[in-house]
Amino acid sequence: MTLKIAVPKEITHDENRVALVPRDAERLTRSGMEVFVESGAGLGADYTDGDYEKAGATVVPNASDLYGVADVILKVQKPTETEASGHESEMMRQGAVLIALLDPLRNPSLVSRLADCKLTSFSMDMVPRITRSQEMDALSSQSTVAGYKAVLMAANRLGRMMPMMVTAAGSIIPAKVLVLGAGVAGLQAIATARRLGAVVKGFDVRAAAKEQVESLGAEFIDEHLQEDAEAEGGYARELSGDQQERNRQVIHRHVQESDIVITTALIPGRPAPLLVTKEMVGDMKQGAVLVDLAAETGGNCELTEPGEIVQTDKGVSLIGLTNLPATVPVHASEMYSRNISKLLGLMVQDNQWSPDYEDEILDATCITREGEIVHSRIKEQFRDQAAT
Structure with missing residues (x-):
């Protein structure tokens, strides 16, 4: 079955970045994946719907249709509340994979919500600083x-x-x-x-x-x-x-x-x-x-x-x-897109979802897995909160 990658439009106020730029969308489609992009997702970073269509992606009119087909969702900001449809995480289907800047150590309620929604999640701000992961280090690229x-x-x-x-x-x-x-x-x-x-x-x-x-x-x-x-x-x-x-x-x-x-x-x-x-x-x-x-x-x-x-x-x-990176959205998006594409590459083999959860990079970035909180530091944080 073809792996379906979804890129929604960011709804956080003043967030102009996009998680995947057309250049990297084309790389994914050439490798055999299907890429779906919400209409207008790249406009803040000067990428049009036409740019994504030229890259082989399918432009979808709204977020609900996008999340309905997604196996893997690529975002910049963590899921948040929408006026029309409720919380973004509740729009994602059970079993889907979310990759974003989740800031899980400071957002325990979001981690609980992701687990309740039966989502597997990876946080781009938890990438370990080792030689192997330099191309995935979103904190460094956005700090630049x-x-x-x-x-x-x-x-x-x-x-x-x-x-x-x-x-x-x-x-x-x-x-x-x-x-x-x-x-x-x-x-x-x-x-x-x-x-x-x-x-x-x-x-x-x-x-x-x-x-x-x-x-x-x-x-x-x-x-x-x-x-x-x-x-x-x-x-x-x-x-x-x-x-x-x-x-x-x-x-x-x-x-x-x-x-x-x-x-x-x-x-x-x-x-x-x-x-x-x-x-x-x-x-x-x-x-x-x-x-x-x-x-x-x-x-x-x-x-x-x-x-x-x-x-x-x-x-x-x-x-x-x-959020200064969002004020330089073109290059910030280019770097973040490269980071997230490289991390995604660790989890996909022959166009199939096959992550090795014992890999030290995936172990450090995986927060929830099929409804369970799996990150050791975050589990410890929850235990400490329960004990007080």
């Missing part, structure tokens, strides 16, 4: 976009130019940029700010980040860095209270000197660590800009308002927009 766009948004908001210039009207001093967190988003922010001509400093609690930051031409802040906080998979772990306070003291001084501050620090499954207090914001330069890429998980800045751009009485702009 976010780091890039964060600098452009800050530069656009800043009332001065970024590079040093020598003009007939005098010399212009370059802007000073501070990037807190040197993961994928932070490193891309550093590279982008450097390309724009700014003087850039980077900070991270992981000692290994020093070489990466300096390789991009930025200065690494390592004053009083006494505790290396690198955890499994290259992520940062939570620091002790004393070390957090020492770090904030160091950060405070550099925040005062900066025209732009970009914060990117995240801890998987936990609220974002507080890096910039309201006192630090109060000491920032008049007209400075802070972009908080951790806004969706609470923010690295104490005064961040998720989803909003606010300005303090001193004229400091705080940008807490929560």
Whole structure:
């Protein structure tokens, strides 16, 4: 039986990405699968229904018809409520497979719903950071976009130019940029700010980040860095209270000197660590800009308002927009589509659904399976909640 792949239109507000671009849809159809795309699914990323039809996909007029034929559903955002038809997951037929950015550690009620709907689900934000899975790492690809766009948004908001210039009207001093967190988003922010001509400093609690930051031409802040906080998979772990306070003291001084501050620090499954207090914001330069890429998980800045751009009485702009990749939908979709296609490739052999659930990548990304919650960390989270 031919495997049927479905790509719905994203209904989350301001989500312009699409899970599968025509280029990858053509690859799937050439391999013998059938691809169904909801009408208008790619328009936010500049892909028309005609582009998908040329790629061999079938365009379906609405989501209910799409979900009715789907064996495997590819999405960007996790399923959500619709005004007309209820929750998206309840429109999917039992036994179907869902692959999306589910953020399961912070959405236990969604995990329970997926299990109740007898869906097998894989979360693109749970791909392990190992060599084999680099092409599937959606967190990294989308963080690349976010780091890039964060600098452009800050530069656009800043009332001065970024590079040093020598003009007939005098010399212009370059802007000073501070990037807190040197993961994928932070490193891309550093590279982008450097390309724009700014003087850039980077900070991270992981000692290994020093070489990466300096390789991009930025200065690494390592004053009083006494505790290396690198955890499994290259992520940062939570620091002790004393070390957090020492770090904030160091950060405070550099925040005062900066025209732009970009914060990117995240801890998987936990609220974002507080890096910039309201006192630090109060000491920032008049007209400075802070972009908080951790806004969706609470923010690295104490005064961040998720989803909003606010300005303090001193004229400091705080940008807490929560979905920057969706503001660069063409390339964000291209990269995500490649990620999800590569993960799908692990599960399909000879056009048949045949995943090896013992594969370390699939084991790390599979959340529910035919109505059961199977991910070990999430099962443990449910047990802990039941015990309290």
